[in-house]
Amino acid sequence: MSTARKNSLTRMLEASVTNRVLELTSVPVEVVAGDAVSNLERYGIPVGIGGVLGLLLLAAAD
Numbered sequence: 001m002s003t004a005r006k007n008s009l010t011r012m013l014e015a016s017v018t019n020r021v022l023e024l025t026s027v028p029v030e031v032v033a034g035d036a037v038s039n040l041e042r043y044g045i046p047v048g049i050g051g052v053l054g055l056l057l058l059a060a061a062d
């Protein structure tokens with residue numbers, strides 16, 4: 001089975017077919033990691049989430 005390499009934040013937020021298969025199967029499964037994550041996933045997504053959380057905190061303070 002193949003899977004894309006993802007950072008921990010992306011893995012936490014997205015449902016993973018690979019993780020689900022590993023949880024449900026009773027037979028050994030070999031997982032082969034694919035290419036590394038893109039720069040958007042590595043930097044863009046955490047920055048976007050941080051920005052949204054900052055705006056929510058700012059709105060709650062007013």
